[in-house]
Amino acid sequence: LLHGIVMRGPTQPVCQIATPCSEPAAGVLLTFVRSGAAPVRVRTDARGRYSVHLRRGTYVVRVAKTQPRTLVVRRSATADFAIDTGIR
Numbered sequence: 001l002l003h004g005i006v007m008r009g010p011t012q013p014v015c016q017i018a019t020p021c022s023e024p025a026a027g028v029l030l031t032f033v034r035s036g037a038a039p040v041r042v043r044t045d046a047r048g049r050y051s052v053h054l055r056r057g058t059y060v061v062r063v064a065k066t067q068p069r070t071l072v073v074r075r076s077a078t079a080d081f082a083i084d085t086g087i088r
Contacts, residue, residue: 001076003051006030006044006063008083024048025083031062032071 009022025048032040034057042052054073061069063081071079 001051002054002071002073002079003049004078004080005048006050006081006083007048008085010085010087013087022082025064028064028083030081032059033062034059 006025006028007022008025008028011021011023012019015021024046025044026046028044028048030042030044030050030052032042032052032054034040034055037055037057040052040054042050044050056073056075059071059073061071061079061081063069064083066081066083069081
């Protein structure tokens with residue numbers, strides 16, 4: 001089982017102390033691709049969380065508009081992702 005959270009940020013042009021500058025990314029599609037296997041897709045819930053059952057192996061993970069990331073799955077683990085909103 002792989003699980004984690006996807007956050008998006010910054011959520012405002014100027015981040016301030018004691019004010020969150022990122023938020024959970026709800027409804028984001030994550031795609032896990034492993035050589036020789038069908039892609040596995042999962043969406044984040046309202047709190048930006050996801051969980052997915054994957055076989056052991058190396059996956060290329062695509063999350064929204066981020067660069068693909070390589071992830072090695074060996075056992076139950078956590079993998080968090082961040083989406084840059086581009087707000088500056």
